[in-house]
Amino acid sequence: MSPVIPLLLALGLGLAGWLVARARAWTFKRAAPHGRIAALPQYHAWYAALWIAVPLLLFFLLWDYVSGQLIMAHVLASPEAAALPQSGLRRDTILNEAFSIASGTSNRVLNEESVALAEPFRQAVSRYQLIGIAIGLVIAGAAAAWAFLRLKPDFAARTKVERLVLAALLLASLVAILTTLGIFVTLVFETVRFFGMISPIDFLFGTHWNPDPMGNAANPDPSRYGAIPLFWGTLFIGAIIAMIVAIPLGMMSAIYLTQYARPATRKWIKPALEVLAGVPTVVYGYFAALTVAPAIRDMALAIGVSNPSSESALAAGLVMGVMIIPFVSSMADDSIAAVPQAMRDGSLAMGATANETIRRVLVPAALPGIVGGVMLAVSRAIGETMIVVMAASTAATLSANPLDSMTTVTVQIVALLTGEGSFDHPATLAAFALGFVLFLVTLALNFIALRVVKRFREAYE
Amino acid sequence: MSDLVHPTRTPAFEARMKKRYAAERRFKAMGLSAVVFSIAVLLFLLVTMTLNGVGGFQRAVMSVPIDFPAMGLSAPAETEDQGAAIRALQGQGLQEVVQFSADEALGEAGAAQINPEAWRQVGEAIVNDPTILQRQATFALPASEKLASALRGDGQTELQPLAQDLAERGLLERRFDTGFLTRADATDPQMVGIWGALKGSILTMIVTLLLAFPIGVLAALYLEEYAPKNRWTDVIEVSINNLAAVPSIIFGLLGLAVFLTLFPSMRSAPLIGGMTLALMTMPVIVISGRNAIKAVPPSIRDGALAVGASPVQVVFHHVLPLALPGILTGTIIGMARALGETAPLLLIGMRAFVATPPDGFTDNATVLPMQIFLWSDEIDRGFVERTSAAIIVLLIFLLLMNGVAIYLRNRFEKKW
Amino acid sequence: MTQDTPPPLAQAIQDQPADVVDPATSEVKMRARDVSIYYGTKKAIDAVSVDVFTEYVTAFIGPSGCGKSTFLRALNRMNDTIPSARVEGTIELDGEDIYASGMDVVQLRARVGMVFQKPNPFPKSIYENIAYGPRIHGLAEGKDELDAIVEKSLRRAGLWEEVKDRLQDSGTALSGGQQQRLCIARAIAVDPEVILMDEPCSALDPIATAKIEELIGDLRGRYAIVIVTHSMQQAARVSQRTAFFHLGHLVEYGHTEDIFTNPREQRTQDYITGRYG
Amino acid sequence: MTQDTPPPLAQAIQDQPADVVDPATSEVKMRARDVSIYYGTKKAIDAVSVDVFTEYVTAFIGPSGCGKSTFLRALNRMNDTIPSARVEGTIELDGEDIYASGMDVVQLRARVGMVFQKPNPFPKSIYENIAYGPRIHGLAEGKDELDAIVEKSLRRAGLWEEVKDRLQDSGTALSGGQQQRLCIARAIAVDPEVILMDEPCSALDPIATAKIEELIGDLRGRYAIVIVTHSMQQAARVSQRTAFFHLGHLVEYGHTEDIFTNPREQRTQDYITGRYG
Amino acid sequence: SGSPGSTGGDSRDAIRAVGSSTVYPFARRVSEVFTSEYPDFASPVIESTGTGGGISLFCSGIGPSTPDIAHASRRMKDSEFADCQANGVTDIAEIQVGMDGIAIASAKGGITMDLTPEQLYRALAANPYGEAQTTNTWNDVDPSLPNLPILVYGPPTTSGTRDAFEELIMLAGCESNAAFAATEEADEDAYETTCTELRSDGKYVDQGEQDNLIVQKIEGNENAIGVFGYSYLEENADRLQGLHINGVEPTYDNIASFAYPGARPLYIYVKKEHIGIIPGLQEFLSTWVASWGEDGVLAQIGLVTNRGDVMAAQTSAVTDLPSLTAQDLQ
Numbered sequence A: 001m002s003p004v005i006p007l008l009l010a011l012g013l014g015l016a017g018w019l020v021a022r023a024r025a026w027t028f029k030r031a032a033p034h035g036r037i038a039a040l041p042q043y044h045a046w047y048a049a050l051w052i053a054v055p056l057l058l059f060f061l062l063w064d065y066v067s068g069q070l071i072m073a074h075v076l077a078s079p080e081a082a083a084l085p086q087s088g089l090r091r092d093t094i095l096n097e098a099f100s101i102a103s104g105t106s107n108r109v110l111n112e113e114s115v116a117l118a119e120p121f122r123q124a125v126s127r128y129q130l131i132g133i134a135i136g137l138v139i140a141g142a143a144a145a146w147a148f149l150r151l152k153p154d155f156a157a158r159t160k161v162e163r164l165v166l167a168a169l170l171l172a173s174l175v176a177i178l179t180t181l182g183i184f185v186t187l188v189f190e191t192v193r194f195f196g197m198i199s200p201i202d203f204l205f206g207t208h209w210n211p212d213p214m215g216n217a218a219n220p221d222p223s224r225y226g227a228i229p230l231f232w233g234t235l236f237i238g239a240i241i242a243m244i245v246a247i248p249l250g251m252m253s254a255i256y257l258t259q260y261a262r263p264a265t266r267k268w269i270k271p272a273l274e275v276l277a278g279v280p281t282v283v284y285g286y287f288a289a290l291t292v293a294p295a296i297r298d299m300a301l302a303i304g305v306s307n308p309s310s311e312s313a314l315a316a317g318l319v320m321g322v323m324i325i326p327f328v329s330s331m332a333d334d335s336i337a338a339v340p341q342a343m344r345d346g347s348l349a350m351g352a353t354a355n356e357t358i359r360r361v362l363v364p365a366a367l368p369g370i371v372g373g374v375m376l377a378v379s380r381a382i383g384e385t386m387i388v389v390m391a392a393s394t395a396a397t398l399s400a401n402p403l404d405s406m407t408t409v410t411v412q413i414v415a416l417l418t419g420e421g422s423f424d425h426p427a428t429l430a431a432f433a434l435g436f437v438l439f440l441v442t443l444a445l446n447f448i449a450l451r452v453v454k455r456f457r458e459a460y461e
Numbered sequence B: 001m002s003d004l005v006h007p008t009r010t011p012a013f014e015a016r017m018k019k020r021y022a023a024e025r026r027f028k029a030m031g032l033s034a035v036v037f038s039i040a041v042l043l044f045l046l047v048t049m050t051l052n053g054v055g056g057f058q059r060a061v062m063s064v065p066i067d068f069p070a071m072g073l074s075a076p077a078e079t080e081d082q083g084a085a086i087r088a089l090q091g092q093g094l095q096e097v098v099q100f101s102a103d104e105a106l107g108e109a110g111a112a113q114i115n116p117e118a119w120r121q122v123g124e125a126i127v128n129d130p131t132i133l134q135r136q137a138t139f140a141l142p143a144s145e146k147l148a149s150a151l152r153g154d155g156q157t158e159l160q161p162l163a164q165d166l167a168e169r170g171l172l173e174r175r176f177d178t179g180f181l182t183r184a185d186a187t188d189p190q191m192v193g194i195w196g197a198l199k200g201s202i203l204t205m206i207v208t209l210l211l212a213f214p215i216g217v218l219a220a221l222y223l224e225e226y227a228p229k230n231r232w233t234d235v236i237e238v239s240i241n242n243l244a245a246v247p248s249i250i251f252g253l254l255g256l257a258v259f260l261t262l263f264p265s266m267r268s269a270p271l272i273g274g275m276t277l278a279l280m281t282m283p284v285i286v287i288s289g290r291n292a293i294k295a296v297p298p299s300i301r302d303g304a305l306a307v308g309a310s311p312v313q314v315v316f317h318h319v320l321p322l323a324l325p326g327i328l329t330g331t332i333i334g335m336a337r338a339l340g341e342t343a344p345l346l347l348i349g350m351r352a353f354v355a356t357p358p359d360g361f362t363d364n365a366t367v368l369p370m371q372i373f374l375w376s377d378e379i380d381r382g383f384v385e386r387t388s389a390a391i392i393v394l395l396i397f398l399l400l401m402n403g404v405a406i407y408l409r410n411r412f413e414k415k416w
Numbered sequence C, D: 001m002t003q004d005t006p007p008p009l010a011q012a013i014q015d016q017p018a019d020v021v022d023p024a025t026s027e028v029k030m031r032a033r034d035v036s037i038y039y040g041t042k043k044a045i046d047a048v049s050v051d052v053f054t055e056y057v058t059a060f061i062g063p064s065g066c067g068k069s070t071f072l073r074a075l076n077r078m079n080d081t082i083p084s085a086r087v088e089g090t091i092e093l094d095g096e097d098i099y100a101s102g103m104d105v106v107q108l109r110a111r112v113g114m115v116f117q118k119p120n121p122f123p124k125s126i127y128e129n130i131a132y133g134p135r136i137h138g139l140a141e142g143k144d145e146l147d148a149i150v151e152k153s154l155r156r157a158g159l160w161e162e163v164k165d166r167l168q169d170s171g172t173a174l175s176g177g178q179q180q181r182l183c184i185a186r187a188i189a190v191d192p193e194v195i196l197m198d199e200p201c202s203a204l205d206p207i208a209t210a211k212i213e214e215l216i217g218d219l220r221g222r223y224a225i226v227i228v229t230h231s232m233q234q235a236a237r238v239s240q241r242t243a244f245f246h247l248g249h250l251v252e253y254g255h256t257e258d259i260f261t262n263p264r265e266q267r268t269q270d271y272i273t274g275r276y277g
Numbered sequence E: 001s002g003s004p005g006s007t008g009g010d011s012r013d014a015i016r017a018v019g020s021s022t023v024y025p026f027a028r029r030v031s032e033v034f035t036s037e038y039p040d041f042a043s044p045v046i047e048s049t050g051t052g053g054g055i056s057l058f059c060s061g062i063g064p065s066t067p068d069i070a071h072a073s074r075r076m077k078d079s080e081f082a083d084c085q086a087n088g089v090t091d092i093a094e095i096q097v098g099m100d101g102i103a104i105a106s107a108k109g110g111i112t113m114d115l116t117p118e119q120l121y122r123a124l125a126a127n128p129y130g131e132a133q134t135t136n137t138w139n140d141v142d143p144s145l146p147n148l149p150i151l152v153y154g155p156p157t158t159s160g161t162r163d164a165f166e167e168l169i170m171l172a173g174c175e176s177n178a179a180f181a182a183t184e185e186a187d188e189d190a191y192e193t194t195c196t197e198l199r200s201d202g203k204y205v206d207q208g209e210q211d212n213l214i215v216q217k218i219e220g221n222e223n224a225i226g227v228f229g230y231s232y233l234e235e236n237a238d239r240l241q242g243l244h245i246n247g248v249e250p251t252y253d254n255i256a257s258f259a260y261p262g263a264r265p266l267y268i269y270v271k272k273e274h275i276g277i278i279p280g281l282q283e284f285l286s287t288w289v290a291s292w293g294e295d296g297v298l299a300q301i302g303l304v305t306n307r308g309d310v311m312a313a314q315t316s317a318v319t320d321l322p323s324l325t326a327q328d329l330q
């Protein structure tokens, strides 16, 4: 049945209920002393409308499923269905096709049998549609009767309607928990499967990473699943190189903008920095791979490094650092702004210069906030994917040389999961285990950082 | 008292002042250079992309006059749809006609470098206007990628003299390629377009917006206005804050493990992509929504409560309308982020090659940033320009969205 | 000190119109008994009992932080909006316990209106500010009735003449004093029985303050009014009953005249002579 | 009104030690002439001329928003930190125009110290709070000298005995009154010539207030002190000169005793008798 | 409410093909032609997942949620076939669409060498002949080779190219040592591992499924060599040069004639059950046929076409679609 009919029916009946209930509430109101009744007529109206429309919609949702079964039963019982193959894909296809011909969504005939079946489908659909509407009307009538019986001058319709609104709000916020739970369960489930094949010790402390997706899944070689090089690469690119770029630049930008720049300058520069934050990571990745990495390679060649990698950790890290600058600067900006004006005034009134005030009073006072911000930035950098997918390597080397190629957790997740669909191989599951580690680490970083920042804010409230 | 020399009025103090002011100037200069550096990087990025990308909006075309009356093609039946009509023309030897005309006009070496798909363009022209068969018409047919790169000055050296020669004779030139904005992905950089990816992005964003916006706003209202302070709301609060910080690729893992398990046949569909991105965007909307709601001064709530408004009325009559600009700003920023997002979509199959734009939410599709990623991996030099052109298109959308957000924020920034 | 500078508080009381200084017995509108109020575990009000009379203005005075606002907000359950706040004891409105479970808070607040320290008009038009309450309570049928209510309320608040030509302007575009009168008009519009005012003049300049004080005098006969103020002078000028709070305790409660000229407690005496605060 | 409640302000003045009520002529430390101050286009102070004398405490009083703080902050150019603020007229320190282009603001602020309404110790140790000024100005050579300055300043601020055993504790861990004395000690540590105080007691309880007032009395002989207060009682208690501001104008300026017992202007009279504010 | 409930399966319009990155560019091209020739059918979805990944997806079952076609740059393995059978994918048609060679190449102007499988084995094996890998430069492998660091970019383990490289080059190089070959009897598994396992100390760099990237990488580094399908070499003939193996250059003819040691056939596997169920599948196969000739579009982008008799057999196979059996794979 086309979803339009039930929708229109529910809305139409709901509207009718709304109008009637409102009229009725008005009669109460006119009759009431001082014209005061417990709730405004419009709340009575909404009460009735919701009572009619919600059960009706729920019924139609259910009916959609039930009638599907009934229609199928009807069609299969029809003589035309005798010609159908007994089971399998073809049978499903013919039925699907007949159904789409019957409902007019498509005319393509791949299987001739479906044409004959279209008619029984058509019959069944219209019969069950009628039955559905009839039952729907009965339900709507019953609901309306129930609702109208309760409409009285002293009926607290508003409270009832508002309770429903609150329930909707509560449901919406539960989505967040569901998502978190979904992520957690997904990751834990697959990770546990992975650890059933590869011991966590080998995974967390092994120094050799070279999973073999085509190897024997039943008997994997745990020595190929040592993730230390990935963790190191992730840290080196995201937490070291990127932060060496982002922290000083971000901090100094924030200080300049909050303490020195004229409001007019600030008004232009801040959005520009936000644009820097709004550039998609895939663009940064392209920039890193196409412009920065070759430049770094050339530079390395020029200073006499033999055979430098064209996907050095440095290239990915530098670009990631640039991406993080606005993040650090806005966190630092917020933190410095959260230091009460009184601190700054206090210092200036002592005869301190701006730079003394900033370095000796503002930054120390804002430090918890700034540290929290940097932790958030780190968590963002180590979870960043596209830049490293495009500019870092897939080779898991354990090295402290920024010109070497390194890989990261996110690169490996992408590498292990793109395309490869077999969910029971440890190499695929390893991606989930890596995801889980990444999730836990960023979670911990964020959790601590948010706490730190919150406590810092509270200190000044 | 006044005869006592104050330590702040000694020559030693004055001398120290000089140093202090110098330090001050140095510090300020450092700050300025940090800002300048950041802006410079931004500009450099934008300029590089623009310079690279301008060429990406063009392609090399060759002028081929075709004398239809001499070729004896007959117009396909009007009833036929375009595909069948073109197939009919193909049966009549349209390919050879085009090849022959090209040979005539460009010489054999040149004609060999007509794009193998070019004859379809002629076919489409005939289907669109059968009267063209009565006259001679000149077509600007795409050249092969090899010739196109020779014209750019890279690629195989042996083709470069040919390219130069044709260009000098005015038969080969680079023209603005309107098709770039209307075609979908292809294997040949001469033939690619971004409409497929752009449409995929639009469909995906619609799903994301429809899911994330209402859920995000309602959740923000609940948490900020009604949630009792208890362990449950703490859990909600913590999960939202953490979701906002979970790396995007983790959402891809979720989409892969949950959505694609529930709807296995919807791999690569904007519906699934949109759902995945909605989960990612929702917390952003919740957080910015809460901030906007928090910024509505409590005195307004008090005022409404004190005349006897119920909490729901307070929120829907006063708080929400006042917070709306802030919520919208946050939503736009969240959507901009989702629009530029690639990583989670990599894992749910939105990286497949699809040669036509998607028709609906359940069609196979890719998205603009993913198209950039895919093209960036292509080896053909032609793709470098095309990639940058696609980046320009993406950046224009994002700059517009950011611009609107910044405008909204400035416009409605209230000092209560 | 020269003789022509009279002791200020007594002077202010003497300036009140004679007929109101000792009004005829009036009925008790609100009755608080042994009310204690906690913020979490912190006791902000300790066993306070006070009566609020119709046709009187009752002033709550006391040094900052003594709990005046806290107690005031308990009278129309605005404390409900502070999650940590908890009220013990009984507060009755016309003999009905307002903290009883059956009490409809929304209706209570319509009966006990409130005006705040900082004028807080809605960022809507002047008209909409006043019309909001009648609208959500369904007090007017049709536009005409609503117009009438808006005009009447603005008139009573002494604002009509100033704004009648710009009812569609935003309420926030008015001056501070006008805004405060707008808030009073807004409170009046739903026909309350009691009006609570928390330092309604502290954000205003002297001229606007004088206007509000005058307005309170005009409104007195019609509503029970409770006003919190940190200015003893103001209390003396506008109120007939005064309650002096200190550190959460009600130190003294009685006729304003008695409190200011003949306090029973040493703490009251110290406060009104400016030894602290 | 009974006879044993004396007129409060006069009483407060009489409570001052006899020798300071009419001090010997003292030199003018700061001289403001025709000072107008604008925030953007809004005039917050209109042509005010005031002298500040060494060894005197000068009090600025007036209703809220009349410009007391604005004028006070102009005296050590703290207004510079507000981008929209603009000062016209001349203000001299020892005859030198502090708004002259050659004026070194840093040095000026070291000479004219300031204490704020809300105590604002740095979130550092008590020791570091005091040492901050001497350190940035390089006033001490070596740790010993610094220790000596810290001790001396804390002693003068009457805080030494209370904190000497916990100099490394955070300054923010002190009570409000102690914090305010810490801020005074911090200001003293750089040996200023003038100390400006903007409502230094308004965030404090009565006992802490009393301590600060006592401290101001002790410091008076050594520095020129300017104090903004909204409590007339406080002005009467601690100051020898009083300036009464109203709506940006200086209404009256003179000996505290005269202002409170025998004001020349009606507005002053109205204010101190509580007709507004 | 789009489909009747009990059919359970949902339908799919677009053909879905997954697998080899070597076949990917050809399949993409075919898909493009198919899309323009049959605009009524949805455009096929082609994903490059590597041969192994593709076949494992392909074999995961039948029905609209599984791919219709798997691309392979090597023949399906017995184990994979068994997996297919176990999952109900019993009716598979195998079509050899053309040939490819494992090209070993460097950037134009970069390193040139004439290598033997044995040299390659010794340079790239994790444990050549069971001993520890100690070579760092080509010179360490064989004094006749240049004294340059070993750096080889190549495909990952999921890839058919990798498989073919291990099979055709590494194993051959390993077997050339008769003494070691004798140990096969003792432990077949260990022998196999020793012969095919590539070193993972950074000399051999796994480049993911993107053969393009390998090309880019060696282009940027003149000392690096790359391992990828011949079509990529041909495509990029302007910037790459193929290295000789056993003195034979990787060229079209040498591959077609199997003179070049790295020659191998390319396959697509089709689920016969899906024909008539997924719209356009049969037409898509016809498009392959139309494209794979010597003057077809695929040859233009580097496909080494089947030789005459094979070509004929395969062309008829597309219409007959004989089912693959376990024996065929022996």
Ligand SMILES: Nc1ncnc2c1ncn2[C@@H]1O[C@H](COP(=O)(O)OP(=O)(O)OP(=O)(O)O)[C@@H](O)[C@H]1O
Binding pocket: C039, C044, C062, C063, C064, C065, C066, C067, C068, C069, C070, C071, C082, C084, C230
């Ligand atoms: N929301 C709250 N949570 C916790 N404590 C509070 C809260 N509101 C007020 N308090 C505390 O309760 C006490 C009484 O506060 P209240 O605001 O009632 O004082 P007040 O007499 O109105 O003071 P003021 O004259 O400054 O307005 C104070 O100690 C205050 O700090």
Ligand SMILES: Nc1ncnc2c1ncn2[C@@H]1O[C@H](COP(=O)(O)OP(=O)(O)OP(=O)(O)O)[C@@H](O)[C@H]1O
Binding pocket: D039, D042, D044, D062, D063, D064, D065, D066, D067, D068, D069, D070, D071, D082, D084, D230
């Ligand atoms: N930063 C500013 N920008 C614009 N106007 C200001 C600013 N600071 C103060 N004003 C205005 O200047 C006038 C004088 O303010 P000021 O703070 O000096 O008053 P005050 O006498 O100190 O009042 P209070 O007793 O409340 O502290 C007021 O109208 C105030 O609104």
Ligand SMILES: [Mg+2]
Binding pocket: C068, C069, C070, C198
């Ligand atoms: Mg209060």
Ligand SMILES: [Mg+2]
Binding pocket: D068, D069, D070, D198
């Ligand atoms: Mg002030």
Ligand SMILES: O=P([O-])([O-])[O-]
Binding pocket: E019, E020, E021, E022, E023, E049, E050, E051, E052, E072, E073, E155, E158, E159, E160, E161, E162, E209
């Ligand atoms: O992708 P492959 O062809 O190397 O399997």
